[in-house]
Amino acid sequence: MYHDLGNTNITIFAPEHKPLQNLSLIVKVLQQDLHLTEARISERRDVFIGDKKVSGSAYRITGN
Numbered sequence: 001m002y003h004d005l006g007n008t009n010i011t012i013f014a015p016e017h018k019p020l021q022n023l024s025l026i027v028k029v030l031q032q033d034l035h036l037t038e039a040r041i042s043e044r045r046d047v048f049i050g051d052k053k054v055s056g057s058a059y060r061i062t063g064n
Contacts, residue, residue, distance in 0.1 A: 017061050019045055026055070 003009060012022045023041045030039035030049065038050045047055035 017059065019057060019059065023047060023057070 010026065012025075014022070020041070023045060026047060027039045027041055030036040030047070036049050038048075039054075040048055042048055042053075045057055046053050
């Protein structure tokens with residue numbers, strides 16, 4: 001596995017693929033716990049804080 005220095009990766013294992021639910025959880029933590037009230041999900045399912053993109057998404061969907 002490759003990991004860029006200075007990045008934070010989040011992995012969510014779930015029985016169903018629900019990307020908006022997962023992103024909503026991340027934005028909730030940014031807003032409530034880190035007090036980054038401008039955090040939001042874009043139409044392309046990226047996370048922004050103000051006008052800065054802070055997260056994109058990569059998915060791997062497998063069978064059982």
